[in-house]
Amino acid sequence: MxxxxxxxxxPTPVPPQALEAMARPILHHRTGKFREIFKEISESLKEVFQTSNQVLIFGSSGTGAMEASIVNVLGPGDQALVINGGKFGERFLDLCKAYGIEIVEVPVKWGTAVNAQAVQQRLAQPGHKIKAVYATLCETSTGVVHDIEALGRVVAETNAILVVDAISGLAADQLRTDAWQVDIAIGASQKALMVPPGLAFASLSPKAWKTVEANPRKVFYFSFQLARKALEASESPFTPPVSLLMALRETLKMIREExxxxxxxxxxxxxxxxxxxxxxxxxxxxxxxxxxxxxxxxxxxxxxxxxxxxxxxxxxxxxxxxxxxxxxxxxxxxxxxxxxxxxxxxxxxxxxxxxxxxxxxxxxxxxxxxxxxxxxxxxxx
Ligand SMILES: Cc1ncc(COP(=O)(O)O)c(C=O)c1O
The missing domain is CATH 3.90.1150.10 (Aspartate Aminotransferase, domain 1)
Structure with a gap:
């Protein structure tokens, strides 16, 4: 043995109550019963993200929500400031490159955290068109936690929005999304949320929504606007990973209890x-x-x-x-x-x-x- x-x-271990929930018969996603569960989940996610804004839910790994945070926010020719201190900072760079976004990189020595002043100085330089700053809460490749609160203060003084990959940090490291002025916070199911891989999340501030609404790029599967519209009716635009959501409902209960x-x-x-x-x-x-x-x-x-x-x-x-x-x-x-x-x-x-x-x-x-x-x-x- x-x-x-x-x-x-x-991925991280999944508790028995979540495993058991996934073994239950599948609910149809366009039913009142499922809508109730979906609503409960989206409300509980707000507590985990520490936000009063809606948390959008996608059927994808975390990178799907990272990609969504690029395509919904930036059009061709726009500039993004990317804080790059490891493999997952690099992922934002790769995503920007894939979509023809101009990159202003703030490189950070691996194993160290970003200095918010360096970002502030870059944002203060004249003549740039930076619409968003991309940061990582926990850079999983190095084990470093970045000071998101300090970045929030710096970015809030500008027209740019702050996007934070909190995929591995959410619910492990502190992330006060609203209080720290984070405009888009991204999470995924397979870390501290204790659910198998396959769900990604994004919360958006009112400032982020303005940027998204002004972006001319058309987005389909990962559209924040479609997801928001569906969420208003306690639904998702496409067939959601029903069993993973049943598991998430259980783990969110555990988090809420603790x-x-x-x-x-x-x-x-x-x-x-x-x-x-x-x-x-x-x-x-x-x-x-x-x-x-x-x-x-x-x-x-x-x-x-x-x-x-x-x-x-x-x-x-x-x-x-x-x-x-x-x-x-x-x-x-x-x-x-x-x-x-x-x-x-x-x-x-x-x-x-x-x-x-x-x-x-x-x-x-x-x-x-x-x-x-x-x-x-x-x-x-
Ligand atoms: C900080 C961080 N960002 C992004 C990702 C990518 O997430 P996924 O593998 O779910 O697409 C991971 C996964 O380990 C991560 O730890």
Whole structure:
């Protein structure tokens, strides 16, 4: 018997009540019963996004909503400022390139967070046509959390809108969408929302809607305007992933019961425990000062083959973590503490790391990471 454990930053484990909901007979989506459920879901999503605005729902992975945030907002020849500090900042660049959008890039050294002043200075330069600033809450590839509140202050002083990819950060890192003046916040189902991949979300501020309404580009499947119109009747424009929504209804109940601030606090606590644990083994964090609550990026110690380490965890312990992406391939590994996760999950992840390191010849005392993870904090989840 081999038990599998999922500690990758998405998809994340799905709780039993959500799995059970997906096994129920399919409801037809143009019925009163489904409309009621759809309405309940869209209202609960507002709490998670911390917004009073509608949260639009799409049947796609998170990138679908990222693409929607480009095509609904920008027409050919428009300019976008893209903050690029990792693989997912790069994705906004790629999307802009695909649609002929002029890019003003603010590059950020991988493993560090953006300086809002750099964005402010760029926006203050005369003669640009920047309509939107694209940022990432948790840059999953590096484990960095960016200061969205500071970016919100800077962008709010201009005519541009702030678009935030909160796909991995939502409900793990704090995101006060309205209070922080985020115009478009993007999420997806397979991270802290604890649902399988296949749902993407976008909330829009009144300022964002003005930009969208003024955009001459025609959009169909990913049209924000079509989605808004359908949502007014508690529906989606096209056949929605009914079973995923049934699962989401359950996980949103769980989040509501715990309370969004407590959900974020739990993630912060699990992140701290994980970090104390890996430090106790003599390992180094990749982004110690700006780490997201969703995922911990750890440098692979000298003399250890990073790919072999990740493989050893999977094959020897049934544990899936993520390796490094792009230029970080083989150099870091990433443990997620995201979604349906508690202290015991963190202990499992840490003890498998101890085991795999020892297997590969990096000596560490069994139990040391676990002790550090347990000792430092009083509350357990
Ligand atoms: C920060 C971030 N943005 C975008 C994505 C892409 O989302 P998807 O794979 O659901 O399209 C991910 C997925 O890992 C992510 O973590």
């Amino acid at each position: 081999k038990k599998e454990y999922l500690f990758a930053p998405g 309370g969004i601030d407590k959900v974020v606090a739990r993630h912060a606590d699990l992140a701290r425990r994980t970090r104390e644990g890996v430090r106790a083994l003599g390992l180094e964090l990749y982004a110690p000062d700006v780490s997201s609550n969703a995922v911990t990026a750890v440098k692979i110690p000298q003399g250890i083959d990073g790919s072999l380490f990740v493989k050893r965890l999977r094959e020897g312990y049934g544990v899936t973590v993520a390796g490094g992406q792009g230029s970080l391939k083989g150099k870091i590994f990433r443990i997620a503490h995201l979604g349906y996760c508690n202290t015991f999950d963190v202990l499992t992840a840490l003890s498998s790391v101890e085991g795999a390191l020892n297997d590969l010849g990096f000596s560490c005392e069994p139990g040391k990471a676990l002790q550090a993870a347990l000792q430092t904090f009083e509350t357990t989840h």
